[in-house]
Amino acid sequence: MTDGLHRRDLVKELVKDRGENTLMLASLGSPVWDLTNAGDAPENFYIWGAMGGAAMIAFGVARMQPEKRVVVLVGDGDMLMGMGAFATIANHPVRNLAIVVLDNGRFGETGGQKTHTAAGVTDLAAIAKASGIATTATITKASEIGTLKELALKTPGPVVVVAKVQYEKLKFVLPANSGSYLKDRFRNAILGEDRAQK
Amino acid sequence: MTEKKLDWPGDVHKVLRDEGITEVAMVPDAGHGRLIELCEADNDISVVTMTTEEEGIHMLAGTYLGGGKGVMLLQSSGVGNIMNSLALPNTCRIPILMIATMRGEWGEFNSWQVPMGQGTPLCLEAMGVRLIRVDSAEEIAPAVKAASRLAFDGQQMVAVLISQKVLGFKDFRELAR
Numbered sequence: 001m002t003d004g005l006h007r008r009d010l011v012k013e014l015v016k017d018r019g020e021n022t023l024m025l026a027s028l029g030s031p032v033w034d035l036t037n038a039g040d041a042p043e044n045f046y047i048w049g050a051m052g053g054a055a056m057i058a059f060g061v062a063r064m065q066p067e068k069r070v071v072v073l074v075g076d077g078d079m080l081m082g083m084g085a086f087a088t089i090a091n092h093p094v095r096n097l098a099i100v101v102l103d104n105g106r107f108g109e110t111g112g113q114k115t116h117t118a119a120g121v122t123d124l125a126a127i128a129k130a131s132g133i134a135t136t137a138t139i140t141k142a143s144e145i146g147t148l149k150e151l152a153l154k155t156p157g158p159v160v161v162v163a164k165v166q167y168e169k170l171k172f173v174l175p176a177n178s179g180s181y182l183k184d185r186f187r188n189a190i191l192g193e194d195r196a197q198k
Numbered sequence: 199m200t201e202k203k204l205d206w207p208g209d210v211h212k213v214l215r216d217e218g219i220t221e222v223a224m225v226p227d228a229g230h231g232r233l234i235e236l237c238e239a240d241n242d243i244s245v246v247t248m249t250t251e252e253e254g255i256h257m258l259a260g261t262y263l264g265g266g267k268g269v270m271l272l273q274s275s276g277v278g279n280i281m282n283s284l285a286l287p288n289t290c291r292i293p294i295l296m297i298a299t300m301r302g303e304w305g306e307f308n309s310w311q312v313p314m315g316q317g318t319p320l321c322l323e324a325m326g327v328r329l330i331r332v333d334s335a336e337e338i339a340p341a342v343k344a345a346s347r348l349a350f351d352g353q354q355m356v357a358v359l360i361s362q363k364v365l366g367f368k369d370f371r372e373l374a375r
Contacts, residue, residue: 045263050286053256057286060260060268063221063244082256084249092246179290183263191265 003141007102007165011073012038013145014100014152022069022153023061023190027054029109030170031073031102037173042189046175046182052081055099059089062097062157065190069096071152076103076117079124083131089158090132098152098159099128104167112167128160138162206364207232209339210297211240214269217346219295220244221261221268223254229299229365230271251276255283255294262292267350270296274318274359275311284325287355294327294355295346304362307370319359327355333363 007030015038018024025045026035031054032046045061047054058072079101089097105118116122129136135155139148139162151161176182187196210233214222222237222245224230237243248254254270261268272280277298287294301308302315319329328348332341338360345356 047286049289050256050259050283053252053259053283053286056253056256057260057263060221060257060262061264062260063257064261064264064266082253085253085256087249088246088253088257092244179286183290183292186263187265195265 003143005140005142005145005163005165006168007034007104007163008037008170009142010102010145010148010163010165011035013149014071015039017149017153018069018071019153021067022071023065023186025054025058025061025070025072027051027072027074027078029075029077030104031075031078032175033170033173034102035073036175040175042185044175045186046177048177048179051078054078055082055085055089058099059085059092059094059097062094063092066094066096068190069098069153071098071100074099074101075108076101076105076115076124077107079103080116080122083124083127086128086131086133086160090134093134093158095156095158097157098155098161100148100152101125101160101162102165103162104165106167108167112169123162125160125162128162133158133160135159136161138164140164204335206335206338207236210342211236213339213343213346215240215242217267217343217350219267219269219346221246221258221266222271223248223257223268224271225251225254225273225276227271227273227299229273229360230297234271251279252283255280255287258294259286259290259292267293268295269346270294272296273299274301274315277318277321277357278314281321281325284327284355288326291353293349293353295349296327296355296357297342297345297360298357299360299365300362306362322357325355327357329357329359331359331361333361335364338364
């Protein structure tokens, strides 16, 4: 298991190369802690609830901000709950959106119960592809992080990359949890305070 | 069935344009049919069809985060699908504008439509959504305008509920004949 994928390493790598033009969102639970751990920024939006909605929230942002790259980190549990998003997004393709599924096969916040992807039965990248998402990939090894970065940050979207990360018990790294604060901070950062608040 | 004398979908479409709404998220309903056609024909408005209504609430939250304005078109049975999604605009104080056509109330023929139709106002109110109910065609466009202001200026989640009185009720015995 020397080449196994660790989620915190992977997210750190993405954040390191995000540049100034990338907006990042993260679904509830581990992806929020991962993104916070890698580096908090006003251009991050942390979704502390609304399970199943992360991909569609990012899609809504991406449609309004075509000049920005929008990358959403989604847990496998969240993505399984909102798989219709693949079909909706595929029918309205946005070139600036990448969905990165951090797939550890577990419901991490509730005790590590297995999800539908745990036994290799259900394949989220294949579902995305069959839904009509043009670019889909699955990565399983740390040596493929470069490929993931290219797909997530540069390849014309919509892109769905499933990263089969190891199941690890990691320290929670908590960002601010006030939804209205996070919303205003994000809008101020990308729209400017004058436009965001009037 | 009553004749629709008033072009309320045309008036609502105009209100949406005037209010700067560019995104229409929807799961279709026959009652919204004409409005959907008008929005689809409008180059300044995009209509996005959802596989299920919660996608629409999530997308519109993203629309607002990204600096835009949208509206959700749905029917009362779809309201049942969006409950936990509303936690997001509720706690983030993200404006949400919905126009819901009602079933299960006025002269409903299909008993399967009754539970969610009757539950729609209660469910929406339980999640903090402000309601504007309309019972006649001429009230719809002004109600949508007021709802849009309350949503985007008043920073609220607002639903306009259009009664079956306006839309007419289906008679399946007639349709099966």
